[in-house]
Every structure is written in structure tokens, then in C-alpha cells.
Amino acid sequence: MERRQLEYFLAVVEHGGFTNAARALYVSQPSLSHAIAALEAELGGALFHRLAHGAVPTAAGEALIVPARQVTRDLSTAAAAVQEVLGVSAGRLDIVAQTTFAVDPLAGLLGEFLRRHPKVAVKVTDPEQGVHVGQLVRSGDCELGLVDAGAPTADLESVLLAxxxxxxxxxxxxxxxxxxxxxxxxxxxxxxxxxxxxxxxxxxxxxxxxxxxxxxxxxxxxxxxxxxxxxxxxxxxxxxxxxxxxxxxxxxxxxxxxxxxxYRARLVWRPGPLSPAAAGFVGLVR
Structure with a gap:
């Protein structure tokens, strides 16, 4: 099982089909289809129902989504840790936050962080509801999240903001x-x-x-x-x-x-090692 296969698998899930996933990844559809077929052969079953206008995960595909996200996130963290040792300052920071928290205090904190680490690429995601923030962090979709200070986060590492x-x-x-x-x-x-x-x-x-x-x-x-x-x-x-x-x-x-x-926000993340960019941001917040 290769990282590329998992990334292709997740792209098909997120974009609802092979054509849209191939377009988003800038790869040919045959290449993507071949990678998914090889992954299915390795796992021993179909991961998608191929429909006339897209694809939806089978029960086996649904079971793979969360582990695939966690694996790809952990691989990114491992690669970034090695790059940090080698002196590479670039990286990626993924944060999910409701709009209010994104405006204040996140915008100011990100401004300070990027002044210190200008080569880091940042992606901020806005969930539909506040309860989704913890879910996106737990699933590995986003490495960091900002939730209301009163939200249940006992299973996550966290730091309380001002x-x-x-x-x-x-x-x-x-x-x-x-x-x-x-x-x-x-x-x-x-x-x-x-x-x-x-x-x-x-x-x-x-x-x-x-x-x-x-x-x-x-x-x-x-x-x-x-x-x-x-x-x-x-x-x-x-x-x-x-x-x-x-x-x-x-x-x-x-x-x-x-x-x-x-109002008061809490910065949360999954227990375990963080990417250098995320660790640096947590350090700044603390």
C-alpha cells in the first residue's frame, strides 16, 4: 500500500468520483483508476461503487477513510520532521476554525506566525458547525482546530486562548x-x-x-x-x-x-507528534 494510492483514494471520496478527483490532482484518469484498482486488489475487495455519474465508497471503502487520513497525515508529519532537521523551513499548516475564531484571535496569531515562518503554507477551513471542528481534527482532516472553550475535548491535546x-x-x-x-x-x-x-x-x-x-x-x-x-x-x-x-x-x-x-477559544490537536509547522504554531500560542 503506497501513500499515493491512499491520497488518490481520499481524493475520489472527497470529490465524489474519478473524473473530478483526477482533475483536482492534475493526473490522468487512467492513472488514478489504475492506482485504485491496484489498491483494491491488494486489499481484496472493491472500495467504490462505480456509478454513471460518480463513485461512492463501499462498506470497505468507508472503513478505510479514517485510517487513510491518519496515515497520510502522519506521513506528512514524519516528512516535515526530517525536513526540519535538514534545515528546511517550509511546511504546511492546516487549521479548522469557525469564522468568529478565525477572525479573532486566529488572524492575528497567523500573522505573527507567518512573520516568523514566511515559507509555511497555511490552509484555514471553516466547518459548517462548531461541533464538526473536533471531528475534523480527530479524523486527521486538519491537524489543528479552534473550538469554543466549553466544547468537550478531553481526548485531544489543547491550550486555552485569551x-x-x-x-x-x-x-x-x-x-x-x-x-x-x-x-x-x-x-x-x-x-x-x-x-x-x-x-x-x-x-x-x-x-x-x-x-x-x-x-x-x-x-x-x-x-x-x-x-x-x-x-x-x-x-x-x-x-x-x-x-x-x-x-x-x-x-x-x-x-x-x-x-x-x-468568548474564548481552545486550540486542539490529536495526541502524538505534530508537524514542525503545527508544533511551531502551538508554541507561539502558548
């Missing part, structure tokens, strides 16, 4: 200019991300403590829409520091809440 503050961002011309009590948030209509996301969780929890339920004017997974919608008067939003500063520069009214609404 608290971040959320600001109340209001449409231009709003007459609230001072810190707003949590009970007053019930007077507002909100532009918010779906339940299960970081800022929505803070909003729901804050109003729940006051015995209230937030009124959601617009719920969107497209977080880039939130500030434009607030600027157009669709509603208010709770945003991390850097997004709030940007919104203020575009004319929004930004005020604090009393008490302040805060």
Missing part, C-alpha cells in the same frame, strides 16, 4: 451611544449566523440569562453579508473586535454591552 470581546454593531444613525444592558437587546432585531456558531451561541446565552429570546431578522451562513446588512439597516449584530472596527469605519454605530459579552 478571552475575546464581542461588540454590539448597530445601523448608521442609531441613537444608542453608550453601553447597552443585556435586557435592552430584546428591543433589537439581529442579523446573525445560524445556531451552533460561536457568536450566535453568545447571543442566545446572553438573552437566555435575562429570560429573553433574540429576534432574528436575518439568519445567514454567509458571514460576509452581516456587516453590509447592518449598514443597510436590516438589524444589529454581535461582532468580534476587528469586524466591529471595520463596520465602524463604514458608518455603523459600535457600542459595548453591560456586562461585556466575551
Amino acid at each position: 478571552e475575546q470581546t464581542l461588540h454590539l454593531v448597530l445601523p448608521p444613525g442609531h441613537d444608542w451611544q453608550h453601553a447597552v444592558a443585556l435586557s435592552d437587546l430584546s428591543q433589537l432585531r439581529f442579523v446573525a449566523s445560524p445556531q451552533g456558531t460561536a457568536t450566535r451561541g453568545v447571543l442566545d446565552d446572553a438573552l437566555r440569562q435575562a429570560g429573553l429570546t433574540p429576534v432574528i431578522a436575518v439568519e445567514t451562513t454567509h458571514r460576509a453579508m452581516i456587516v453590509p446588512l447592518v449598514l443597510q439597516g436590516a438589524g444589529a449584530a454581535l461582532l468580534p473586535d476587528s469586524m466591529a472596527v471595520d463596520a465602524r469605519g463604514k458608518g455603523a454605530v459600535v457600542v459595548a454591552t453591560d456586562p461585556a459579552l466575551r
Whole structure:
């Protein structure tokens, strides 16, 4: 069993078929098909159901997905460790983080990390829901993850990050200019991300403590829409520091809440050796 075969196998899984996988890998489809066929022959069974418009894993294929991801990740870590000894500073850093955590604090931490290690290539993935972060780290899809500090991570190594503050961002011309009590948030209509996301969780929890339920004017997974919608008067939003500063520069009214609404992230990774890039990032965070 070769690393190339496992990478081809995972590409077919992720892209839903041989044609799309070959295109993504920049290899010919016959070469990819031959590699998968050789892997199936070695393992003694079909890994995919070949369909008219794609391919889906068989039960045997499903059983191979997680081990294949772990093996390819461990091989990458081993290669990077050798390169580090040989003085090669380049590498790859894969992180999965919800958008709020990616904005603050991840963006600032990555900026500092890349100033120290400019040759490292970084990929940041946004999960659909916060609960998926731990799953992606456990499966080996991503080496590091940022989760809410309260998320269950007992089976993962972790380090707690500093608290971040959320600001109340209001449409231009709003007459609230001072810190707003949590009970007053019930007077507002909100532009918010779906339940299960970081800022929505803070909003729901804050109003729940006051015995209230937030009124959601617009719920969107497209977080880039939130500030434009607030600027157009669709509603208010709770945003991390850097997004709030940007919104203020575009004319929004930004005020604090009393008490302040805060969130905290935890950086997590699987037990065991990390790639040099990931180890360096963990060291920076610590």
C-alpha cells in the first residue's frame, strides 16, 4: 500500500468520483483508476461503487477513510520532521476554525506566525458547525482546530486562548451611544449566523440569562453579508473586535454591552507528534 494510492483514494471520496478527483490532482484518469484498482486488489475487495455519474465508497471503502487520513497525515508529519532537521523551513499548516475564531484571535496569531515562518503554507477551513471542528481534527482532516472553550475535548491535546470581546454593531444613525444592558437587546432585531456558531451561541446565552429570546431578522451562513446588512439597516449584530472596527469605519454605530459579552477559544490537536509547522504554531500560542 503506497501513500499515493491512499491520497488518490481520499481524493475520489472527497470529490465524489474519478473524473473530478483526477482533475483536482492534475493526473490522468487512467492513472488514478489504475492506482485504485491496484489498491483494491491488494486489499481484496472493491472500495467504490462505480456509478454513471460518480463513485461512492463501499462498506470497505468507508472503513478505510479514517485510517487513510491518519496515515497520510502522519506521513506528512514524519516528512516535515526530517525536513526540519535538514534545515528546511517550509511546511504546511492546516487549521479548522469557525469564522468568529478565525477572525479573532486566529488572524492575528497567523500573522505573527507567518512573520516568523514566511515559507509555511497555511490552509484555514471553516466547518459548517462548531461541533464538526473536533471531528475534523480527530479524523486527521486538519491537524489543528479552534473550538469554543466549553466544547468537550478531553481526548485531544489543547491550550486555552485569551478571552475575546464581542461588540454590539448597530445601523448608521442609531441613537444608542453608550453601553447597552443585556435586557435592552430584546428591543433589537439581529442579523446573525445560524445556531451552533460561536457568536450566535453568545447571543442566545446572553438573552437566555435575562429570560429573553433574540429576534432574528436575518439568519445567514454567509458571514460576509452581516456587516453590509447592518449598514443597510436590516438589524444589529454581535461582532468580534476587528469586524466591529471595520463596520465602524463604514458608518455603523459600535457600542459595548453591560456586562461585556466575551468568548474564548481552545486550540486542539490529536495526541502524538505534530508537524514542525503545527508544533511551531502551538508554541507561539502558548
